[in-house]
Amino acid sequence: MTLIGTARTRLHAVIDPILTTRHDMLPPPDxxxxxxLLAYFQWRGWTIVDRDTHTTAVLSYPESFHGALGTVDRRSAAPDDNLQELEVELVLRGVHWVAHFSSCGVLIGCDRHRSIPVTMGVHALPFTAVLGILEFLARRRRPRDIAHCLVFGACSSHSIPSGPCLLRQPAADHRSTLHAVHHGGEGAE
Known part of the structure; x- marks a missing residue:
C-alpha cells in the first residue's frame, strides 16, 4: 500500500496545480x-490604491462594473461620485489580518444596488469563497442597470437613507460560519 500511496501523492502533486484556479488558492501564510497579501490580491487582478504602512493597505478590483471605470485614478474622486468599485482595506489587528470589503454598487441607493460592508478574517476558512463571490458579483454588476435605477428606479427615490447600510444580524443557523476577530480590549467584531 505504501507504493500506491506514494504514487497517488505524486500524481496529485502534478495534477492539482493544473486543476486549481486562482480563485481556489488560499491566502498566503502571515x-x-x-x-x-498584496501579492495574493494582485495575482487575482486587484490594484493597490493606497499603502500607508507595512500593516495597512487598500486595494480595488478594476473588473468591477465590467471594467467600465477603466483606469480612473481611484485616489481622486470618482467622476460619478456614487459608484463604489469592489474595494478592500487590509489591516493587521493584533495577530490577525482583517479584510474590510466594500462591495461593488452605489454608495446611496436601493437594497439591490447599494454597496454593503463585509468584514472578515483573511485566514478564516470561508475567506476564499467569499472573496470569489464578491469578485464574481462585481464583474457581473452592469453599469446600465445601475444607471437606469439611478435615473428612473428605486435608487433615485427620496426615501433612500443617506447613511450607510447596516447589516441585519445573521440567522441562528449561520452563526457557525462566522469568525470573530478580537480588537484588543474592544471585544469581538
Missing amino acids: DGTVDP
Whole structure:
C-alpha cells in the first residue's frame, strides 16, 4: 500500500496545480507584513490604491462594473461620485489580518444596488469563497442597470437613507460560519 500511496501523492502533486484556479488558492501564510497579501490580491487582478504602512493597505478590483471605470485614478474622486468599485482595506489587528470589503454598487441607493460592508478574517476558512463571490458579483454588476435605477428606479427615490447600510444580524443557523476577530480590549467584531 505504501507504493500506491506514494504514487497517488505524486500524481496529485502534478495534477492539482493544473486543476486549481486562482480563485481556489488560499491566502498566503502571515509573515507580519501586508506584502504577501498584496501579492495574493494582485495575482487575482486587484490594484493597490493606497499603502500607508507595512500593516495597512487598500486595494480595488478594476473588473468591477465590467471594467467600465477603466483606469480612473481611484485616489481622486470618482467622476460619478456614487459608484463604489469592489474595494478592500487590509489591516493587521493584533495577530490577525482583517479584510474590510466594500462591495461593488452605489454608495446611496436601493437594497439591490447599494454597496454593503463585509468584514472578515483573511485566514478564516470561508475567506476564499467569499472573496470569489464578491469578485464574481462585481464583474457581473452592469453599469446600465445601475444607471437606469439611478435615473428612473428605486435608487433615485427620496426615501433612500443617506447613511450607510447596516447589516441585519445573521440567522441562528449561520452563526457557525462566522469568525470573530478580537480588537484588543474592544471585544469581538
